[in-house]
Amino acid sequence: MSATSRAVPLSRRSAAVLGLASLAGLMMLVWPLLLRVPEGTRVDPPFLFLVLLPVIVAVVLAEVSEGGLDPRVLAILGVLSAVNALARALSPGLAGVELVFFLLVLAGRVFGPGFGFVLGCTSLFASALMTAGVGPWLPYQMLVSAWVGMGAGLLPRRLRGRAEIAALAVYGVVAAYLFGMLMNLSSWPFLLGVYVPGHESSLAFVPGAPLGDNLRTFGVYTLLTSTGGWDTIRAVTNVVAIVVLGPTVLSTLRRASRRALVTGEIAARPVL
Amino acid sequence: MRAARQPRDLHPVAWWVWAIGLAAAASFTTNPFTLLLLVGAAALVVTLRRSDQPWAGSFRIYVWLGVAIVVIRVLFRLVLGGAYPGTVLLDLPEIPLPDAAAGIVLLGPVTREALLAGLYDGLRLATIVICIGAANALANPKRLLRSVPPALYEIGTALVVAVTVLPQFADSVRRVRAAQGLRAGATGRVGRLHRFLVPVLEDAIDRSLAMAAGMDARGYGRAAGLTMAERRRTGALMVLGLCGLCIGTYAVLDSTAPRVLAAPMLVLGVLLAMAGLLSAGRRVERSRYRADRWQWPELVVMAGGLGAGVLGWWVGEQEITIAYPDLVAVPTVSLAVLAGIALAVAGGLTAPPAATAASRAGRSAVFA
Numbered sequence: 001m002s003a004t005s006r007a008v009p010l011s012r013r014s015a016a017v018l019g020l021a022s023l024a025g026l027m028m029l030v031w032p033l034l035l036r037v038p039e040g041t042r043v044d045p046p047f048l049f050l051v052l053l054p055v056i057v058a059v060v061l062a063e064v065s066e067g068g069l070d071p072r073v074l075a076i077l078g079v080l081s082a083v084n085a086l087a088r089a090l091s092p093g094l095a096g097v098e099l100v101f102f103l104l105v106l107a108g109r110v111f112g113p114g115f116g117f118v119l120g121c122t123s124l125f126a127s128a129l130m131t132a133g134v135g136p137w138l139p140y141q142m143l144v145s146a147w148v149g150m151g152a153g154l155l156p157r158r159l160r161g162r163a164e165i166a167a168l169a170v171y172g173v174v175a176a177y178l179f180g181m182l183m184n185l186s187s188w189p190f191l192l193g194v195y196v197p198g199h200e201s202s203l204a205f206v207p208g209a210p211l212g213d214n215l216r217t218f219g220v221y222t223l224l225t226s227t228g229g230w231d232t233i234r235a236v237t238n239v240v241a242i243v244v245l246g247p248t249v250l251s252t253l254r255r256a257s258r259r260a261l262v263t264g265e266i267a268a269r270p271v272l
Numbered sequence: 273m274r275a276a277r278q279p280r281d282l283h284p285v286a287w288w289v290w291a292i293g294l295a296a297a298a299s300f301t302t303n304p305f306t307l308l309l310l311v312g313a314a315a316l317v318v319t320l321r322r323s324d325q326p327w328a329g330s331f332r333i334y335v336w337l338g339v340a341i342v343v344i345r346v347l348f349r350l351v352l353g354g355a356y357p358g359t360v361l362l363d364l365p366e367i368p369l370p371d372a373a374a375g376i377v378l379l380g381p382v383t384r385e386a387l388l389a390g391l392y393d394g395l396r397l398a399t400i401v402i403c404i405g406a407a408n409a410l411a412n413p414k415r416l417l418r419s420v421p422p423a424l425y426e427i428g429t430a431l432v433v434a435v436t437v438l439p440q441f442a443d444s445v446r447r448v449r450a451a452q453g454l455r456a457g458a459t460g461r462v463g464r465l466h467r468f469l470v471p472v473l474e475d476a477i478d479r480s481l482a483m484a485a486g487m488d489a490r491g492y493g494r495a496a497g498l499t500m501a502e503r504r505r506t507g508a509l510m511v512l513g514l515c516g517l518c519i520g521t522y523a524v525l526d527s528t529a530p531r532v533l534a535a536p537m538l539v540l541g542v543l544l545a546m547a548g549l550l551s552a553g554r555r556v557e558r559s560r561y562r563a564d565r566w567q568w569p570e571l572v573v574m575a576g577g578l579g580a581g582v583l584g585w586w587v588g589e590q591e592i593t594i595a596y597p598d599l600v601a602v603p604t605v606s607l608a609v610l611a612g613i614a615l616a617v618a619g620g621l622t623a624p625p626a627a628t629a630a631s632r633a634g635r636s637a638v639f640a
Contacts, residue, residue: 013507013511016511017507017510017511017514020511020514020515020518021514023518024514024517024518024521027518027521027522027525028521031521031525034522034525034526035525035526046524046525047296047299047400048524048538049521051292052517052521052538052542055517055542055545055546056514056517056545058421058423058424058549059510059513059514059545059548059549061424061427062421062423062424062510062548062549062552062553063507063510063552065424065425065426065427066503066506066552066555069426069430070484071484071485071487071488071492072480072481072484072485074426074429074430074433074484074487075433075480075481075483075484075487076477076480076481076484077430077433078429078430078431078432078433078434078437078480079433079434079437079476079477079479079480081430081431081433081434082433082434082435082437082438082441082476083441083473083476085434085438086438086441118427118430121427122427122430122431122434125431126431126434126435129413129416129417129431129435130413130435130438134404134407134408135334135401135404135405136295136400136401136404244462244465245465245466245469248466248469248470249469249470249473252470252473252474252477255474256477256481259481260481260484
């Protein structure tokens, strides 16, 4: 293991907790595709999940920081969350350009998956607190952006130089589209309503329909509403920011990580 | 008794519990009158109890967001109406899309029922959003961060750092600009951006490392170590709790699974996860500076919100025609609904008035 992946160490137990929590979170995100109910029952969007998801996020964060975080790592976590929150606050002013993922991806790459996960959560939470924008959507956003940060940390470590920037840029595109799609999937039945038997409403979620049908309806919905606009803009911003600023920011972050993660031992030496 | 009702900030957790109770009540109904009454209750309490701090103005944004949600929902019904049986209000031509687009038909006859269904459902989500907005406007976010559970102590500290470090960026930006104004450098667009961004970022990281050294010197991170057995118990509780949540979530969605695996499993999972959080929090030993105290108005506010939530759930279970009204008749409300709203308003107004600049000035004048 290189020195840079130790910012927030993930033990085997933490990895298990993270995996289980991700599974539960994913089920709550893609619930429309899992739902199976008897014919003719009334289906309401499960508002229960909006309460359960924060519990899951809290458990993972508690587990990841269980061994205690180094103050230097913690300070960098705080500062990077602030930068991310600032970037997010500035973004809507720039015609829907989303700058949140750019630093999240680079920091996840440099400081490792555990740090990326925590940074994804803290960035979104900090920005929501600062703009008083806490809402039912927040836990979903926190979870998915935590995955984005973690995924960046899991990219192959030996890539360096141009190959690294290229890989990060591709990852940025994939992350932008996946983020948009998962957020759409979680809000789709809430915003468009649930299909009621006997009442046709195209594009709404049909409980109990075959997986393929619902996926197709959702595909059209997400294509119509966001893939053409928001998600593509976000993907393009990610690529441009990573290619233009990536190399310099990466080296800045690497310098910081060397200073934040260096530890030494003071060995007792016999007095002469 | 009197002192508890002097102008002061209520404990932020109490406001959040109150608002979540109202949001829960909204989630159990599509009755437009109930929902509007809930919005009215939230708006009344926000108007009478908010402070003059910057976050207190955010309620308006949430109300507009709620309006946008309702409009989007109704528009979707209009554009993607399809054949919704009922009284036709407006006969628009149908525009079938090609088969590749899942055979969707745009426009088509607009029925009163279609619009009402969209309106009711949209209103429910909008009410939930507005109730959460009330909590955002009423609760002090900085104080909220101080009441994170001990298990999330480090994460909470990182968030406090994030919130407090922001003003430093403005200072950093000014210094970097001033320094660069004095000497030549890259003039291209990208070059200028690099020249500006790198020093600001470096400065921020330098400051954070200096602050970390300060925290280290003051004894931060000297957590009381847990024994191996305690750590193992924490891990087991968390893993089991998450397993319970996974199974419970799946069973809630798949109604062919045994019912014992659904709600009971979710409750068990949440309880185990909470126990895990408590157990993980035992390693942190710290004292609080000027802790927010829980006094009786806090408890009454929470009880009001929770009472509204419980009554909302009861109406959803027992008076289905009132909670989910038919689209062809005018919806009605029952005594239970009104009692819930009254609880929400009474609970919220039990809170002492928020400390404002005027009340603070008055107080210091008394002490002077």
